[in-house]
Amino acid sequence: MKESIFLDIKAKLEKRDIEELKPILEELYPADITELIDELSMEEVKAIIPAIPLKKLAYALTEFDYDVKHTILNLVKPEDLRVILDNMYADDIADFLGTLSIGKTKELLKLMRKEDAEQIHNLLGYDEDSAGGIMTTEYIAIKEGKTVGEALDIVREIAREAEMIYYIYVVNQTKQLMGVLSMRELITATPDKKIKDLIQKKVIHVRLDLDQEEVARIISKYDLLAVPVVNHQMQLLGIITVDDIIDVIEEEATEDIYKMAATSEVDFESGNNSILKAAMKRSPWLIVLLFASMLSGSVIDVFSGLLNSVVALALFMPTLAGTGGNAGTQSLAIVVRGLATGDIESKDLFMHLFNEVKVGGLVALICGSMIALVAFLWQGNYILGVVVGLAMFCNILTATFVGTTTPFILDYFGIDPAVAAGPFITTVIDASGLFIYFTLARLFLNHLT
């Protein structure tokens, strides 16, 4: 949406020019209406709602923040609400209702036709991260016996209702998925040809309970526009379209990035209460890590006599701990991301570890020599240089090992490897690095003092 249109809308809103707003809003895409609403104050939202065409409101509704949704529900008349629900796809209605209270959900389901309400009710029953939770029921399915001409007539009839009309699924009497036909094949075939002679019989499909991340991997791998969802009897229950999969991929990447930073999604929309909530979401991880890092404190405590006699040892503590943590994070990020995208599989552990240790060894050699030289030049004590350099070498090698194996191990036990990331690895490596450092220092103590 252009800035000029936005300013025009703002100006007309200021004057509460609802009638003049209507034609402007009519021209906007639903996604632009979402964007617009995001920029307005709640007062302005209340004023603009009556000017938004119901159909656009229907498309935009799922994208709004909770507060806006609530405001709209309170402002819009029941008969308009019915029109809005009629213009939404089943998966979007389910997502929308999923964010509302049970009372409100029941109220809205009553506005819908009985069979539609039943469908939505079913969709609401599936885990929201599963194939069932993101599928829609507006697909095109035809019986095996039809001809191309008959199939095209059916498609024409339900094209307006269906979310995806470019794949036509073929089912038998008991609704079992028998094949698929693309619109491309349908329109290029002669009208009297039998559908069952054209269909692709090996249909890529997903089970109702498959995790949405796996669904995304399948759509992405086979470059599909949609994938059918079936139950254990291979009955077709819905489809998942590529636009929803894009949202899943973005969501999962965000989740991984947040997990690697030991935090989770924060929504600042609703005032001071959310500040407290955000703090409560972040603190637990920080506190766990805080206590974990006391392990490093304990290592220092054990070696405090040594530190007291060679204070210079303290100078290299941050660099040793930091570089080890960084090297470990590098190894870890590659495995975590590789496991998430499927580029690395569990069975690759040893091959990958072998390669990583070689790379890590080389990196350790480079960084070790470098810090040894710095320590010698700075403190004029070549034994200190040897101790710091050796400690760096061992530390990076340990870090590479821990950073590579930990995500594989977590993945093996069904835990998302991203949770292990950055901060956790760093804390563990901190402690082990200091232990290595002080142990080496004690070995060479006579030469250090």
Add this chain to the structure above:
Amino acid sequence: MKESIFLDIKAKLEKRDIEELKPILEELYPADITELIDELSMEEVKAIIPAIPLKKLAYALTEFDYDVKHTILNLVKPEDLRVILDNMYADDIADFLGTLSIGKTKELLKLMRKEDAEQIHNLLGYDEDSAGGIMTTEYIAIKEGKTVGEALDIVREIAREAEMIYYIYVVNQTKQLMGVLSMRELITATPDKKIKDLIQKKVIHVRLDLDQEEVARIISKYDLLAVPVVNHQMQLLGIITVDDIIDVIEEEATEDIYKMAATSEVDFESGNNSILKAAMKRSPWLIVLLFASMLSGSVIDVFSGLLNSVVALALFMPTLAGTGGNAGTQSLAIVVRGLATGDIESKDLFMHLFNEVKVGGLVALICGSMIALVAFLWQGNYILGVVVGLAMFCNILTATFVGTTTPFILDYFGIDPAVAAGPFITTVIDASGLFIYFTLARLFLNHLT
């Protein structure tokens, strides 16, 4: 692909049963062939290539590793190569040639029809991260004057060639984009209706030089299956399809995660040489960070007298530095990801910072009190508790501030905010945290000893 099919293929390969392999491979999807090739040794790849149907090979070719591509080029006869290229979409050919040497590229271009070769040559000229670099030229464009019936005939004719037939673009005499029509609208309209009365005139489009990440954002925002690419004269030059956008989104998320871990993509495929390359890719960041962390060493050096008289201060150094780094990383991850997905915009800096500081303040209070108590109970010195607690409070607050503002500042200067992430922020906060800690300790020195 099922494990049983894979084992069957392996067994037949063992016996070099090429003829028996053909029907099995005929049944596989191209994506499964890519997966299969990934699991085979180079010897096996050489043996299996003649058994793969050329059309499947065409679809899978862009996905292979460099070595495999090279092997195939050397094994396949020129006339077969021509068939393969004929069955690839222009964007895939361009991607494929982009990975080869200039000599090999020219050789392959000579195998193609002159006009196709010219198109590919043009595509190769665009920056590979721009809209031009990822677009394909196999779209459907029709003239404004046509009727629905005529349009359908055209679509039927070129349906086999085009990569995406579900959006029909309408252009004028000078190839300027005038509108778009979906296949859904085309098949439901009466055949004698004029196309120009049906088209959507405001077409969402992208310019040739738009960054691929922005293209992804537009396709994702408007839930499109493809977006047209135009030049400054609004002439239609190509389209970008949603399957390529999924790859872009995954690639960009991977890049961000790697940058946040201060590393970059590693490809272990080609032996020891790649180990050296991988080490060379990772070491620079580690070394920069290594020297940056010497800043913390210098802070310790400045306060070494103090540390010498109160060795207990050293016990809390790792916890202070660690918790500060973690809190900063949390704030940073939220901004980096928000800026990448568009959920946070540059102009949100002050609003976001204000909220973050409130959250950070609360978190600082919680963590500060906790570590103060631990320090008091462990060392039995309540002044040490006060010093450590205060230092923790100030450190987390600084970390929140730095973690929030840095990505905004980088973004303002056109630098990808992800590079600032994790390790860099942590290193800066390490040094500032130690400085705060020792300064506070010096203030309370008389009570500490």
